Amino acid sequence: MTRLLLAAIFAAVLCANAQASPATREVPLDRMAFTHPAASLSFEDRLLFEKGRVIFQRLWLPAPVFGMQRRMDGLGPHYSASACARCHIRNGRGSAPDTRLGLLRMALPVTIAGENGGAEGPDPNYGRQIHLSTVHQHRPEAVLAVTYAERPVALADGTSVSLRAPTYRLTDLGYGPLHPDAVVSPRIAPPMIGLGLLEAIPEREILALADPMDRDGDSISGRAVILKDEASGGERLGRFGWRATQANVFDQTARAFADHIGMSSFVLPAVWGDCQPAQTECREAAHGADPHEIETYSFHMAVLYSQQVAVPARPEADDRVFVEAGCAACHRPRFDLPPTEDGPARIIHPYSDLLLHDMGDGLADDAGREWRTPPLWGLGLTKTVNPDAGFLHDGRARTILEAILWHGGEAEAARNAVVNMSADDRAALLAFLESL
Template structure:
């Protein structure tokens, strides 16, 4: 097999450059989007899109349609914890029925095999949660334990060891080969079925760090240290690498899936050719669904190319539920966990796998259509000033405000929508402070995908907390900003040193998203 992947992408902003990029055979691999049935854009549409997504030159008023971050799929803001649990506003009656069936499967509590309820059996044998909803509480963010004696809530540890040349994927250049940890696999499961030990319990200890800010203000950060207790299957490999993960919010996933790969790749600048200090890179990952390299879009390191892939991986790793993409009935059990592999599972009936193809599609549909709530206070003077600060200090270099999705034949809710996710969906070096030192595909141990910011201000309403970043260490938006390093270090320092009223306006703008 020969790679069709380019070694370098450079930033392009013109419509003509996008057209050239899309036509280039050198990027045919990551630009291939087999999950979408695309109606190509016309030249006139490309011009209109460039104008609609251009960065603003004035901040006296909101941009047209900025109050609708999910385009026509946007829903009104709920005043309760259901703010992230609404179907796309443009989904239609039949779509809403499908959404509700998918919601039932998303909330389903799985039980162990054998069971009289064969449609719900197959849990584990090792697992982190018994349902999707147990991690994505109210379709929002999970949160870490507050102290060393607390158990993790919707949080887990990825684990792997360095791989060799034989573990590389030839079709993905710059791929960083890793292997599952020989005994514990790719994820630490803290629950197990009766008669089996859980793999381990995660513990976190926090060190408080004081950060002086302008105007005599002071912020306090907490630096986490992770450890494992009650190892159920013996010692870990000495080269084991860990990555703590908090379950992210679920809104807008189908819209992000429909953003043209060409538009994302056009923002990449791995060699910082424009000299702005930002060098975003795409993660190119192997699709088990389509058997080819694809642009990574989902997960904290953009390790999954589609919502369906991400959902299937979570079923297998988090709940131990086999599915058409990850079909092992024993879930994450390794060869070193013989009793775990021999435990009963729910495969082999008319479903074939513990959740069948139809069920997986329903959960993916539900996940694709969790709607983005409308913006609040878009024309408030302080919000508009905060928006200008956000642009002036360069936050938009990574948190790209707007895209227009593909025109699609079979996904009307996501088709040709002007959206405002505030992400470029690329990998960025976030510095040593946030590094997990565990690579994933092309992502290094210091790189993370730019998180979408839409809905961020509703986190407390939905999830009952304001914990942010990949491991929930930040207890506020300000703390999350102050943890930024690497490429974002100048922007972090600008926030720390700006007049307090500008900093307050910036936070107010982000809370309005």
């Protein structure tokens, strides 16, 4: 009897696995590869996705605008870019910063360092971000200069690779000095594929991978970011952003409108975006359409769009070297998503654990050494989608190999494995990464 029951359960599990479909989509692997809706979207949701695309690509205008375009105003007064798509290029990542080429669409989040590495809040003069642009010739917050120093790294087989180490300098601060404990953390926009799938990973699966005290002794800890939810007082897992500071796409979208573009929404209704009381000219400037600069309907479409960009399907490739080098300890190949009301169980291959890891001094900025493992799906299409794209949180790595050689801290052993690899194994590793 028990045996029969077990057999039945086993069959049911097999069946569920058989139904679990990969969540990728066959699309042309060209520069538009990251612009297609997920295959699972219903016909109705596809129409909403297309509306979201318009919002994501719209160039917002300085207020006031009258007539037909009045719903498009509200930009700034201080802003980093005038559209989502200006930073997330064709839904891929942002361009590597380059002062000479004028490619400087970075986010410059600023926090006051608190005790124990915690953040105490925004800068009293500048807010949550430093913005390099303003509308109507308001005083800019700062000018950013980036310089790179080349640092050669010798691989065991005699190959030499040069890493470029960035130095960021903020000058011409327009609103007084930064707080003495302010730390600025320059970042480029990450790619926009598969974000709804990352949201659907059950929280307990990510928490189960965390090992902050490294109890299993593999030198890889992994820390889950637990965010306080101000509205409910509850706790949520951070998943998005280079340091997992946002729990979901909805929250990140609200912050993006407010902090990067300076648009108010029903979530963050301040019409002056991130401007602080000391920035009076900004606070008193004309603002956009009422009651919110971004209409609530449009806001929801932007969220849906951001969640539902398809992950392009790729051919199977040999992951032997990737696994042997220890990459999969953080870049977790697979999660199984449970069935939902809208669809069956699915298997995803994001190559991330969504946890924070100490990546050593080389990648550290003033705000710390920890970074969230970025998903590697779509990695091989990075330069196809945006030829100016860089790898890592600030785009400093020009190639995938450079990105690997920047790894340190918990990932030191994996990096050293790559340094000491035969040329054949390294080629196999890079071929695998290019296949993603």
